[in-house]
Amino acid sequence: MQTRFPRRAAGLFAPAALGAALLALTAPTPAAAKAPEPANRVELTSMTGRWYEVARTPNAMQKACEAATADWTRSGSGYSVVQTCRRGAPDGPKKEWKANATSVDPEKNAKFKLSFFGGVMNQEYWILDHRTDQGWLIMGTPGGNYVWLLSKAPQLSAAVRSQAIARIKQLGYDPATLEFPQQVK
Template sequence: MLIAPSPRRLAPGLALAAALVAAAPMASAAAPEPASRVELTKMTGRWYEVARTPNAMQKACEAATADWTRAGSGYSVVQTCRRGAPDGPKKEWKASATPVDPVKNAKFKLSFFGGVMNQEYWVLDHRTDEGWLIMGTPGGNYVWLLSKAPQLTAAVRAQAIARIKQLGYDTSKLEFPQQVR
């Protein structure tokens, strides 16, 4: 998932984020609506990043994870990234996540730095039996393939990538960051 800037760089980071949003090429269409209902208990735990569309905040980001813990009616999320290599310097950001879609529970608002920076993320599809989900931003510009395990089998990974393509994303642009084995 998109990683927020560090608190000490918040003001320049917000300016950069605003500039990136303004300059970002528009996707050919907005993200599709989430395919199915998300069982909220399935969101808890560690999610490993398998693939993503390039974004400025995750440049040189390897071994990215997102740890989701139930907190009241939402979640506490700790995102971790290793710069340059799976054993590189660790960067960590904390956010709160609130479901904003009570029908499917598939849309979340993540708030960083006490609500100073907010972004919605949608679970576009998921296969809990295979341990993966596809998450994207509502504008259709960014997509992530997340897994409950550091790696997916080749067959399951191919199925998930095919699903990303079916959702309308250009899979030739995906990055596959290194993950801890």
């Protein structure tokens, strides 16, 4: 599941990042001038399942969003994505965004187009880097305005989290701008 998700979809995809990100994309935030190209090929089977949002750049759709997740399920030639956010606290009121995702770069499988609200809103999200062995990925929007750190587990170890944040910095994003939403433990 920046897992900010949709055009400013929510976060995961961010893991949870994708859903809230959907509408937030319209408001620029300090970040990279343009997102870097994805570093590695993504094995599509690694996208399935639940992704937890660890960090994100601020966006309007995810304001006060805690415990954000993105659930990716194979659907035809793409994915069905359900992004969930809890308002104000990990047990707060639930907000949900649904999207269909398709890979738009068969060479690396690292760029996805998500369609929200029956195709009314579309947003591309790029997997800028990922570490399958550590269970995390960094997702961003092509314009470089938003970035998310997503994880297969609700929490990353301190060492792994530090490595992922360092990678976000190497990609041109300012770690000082990141929010670290509460996640279910």
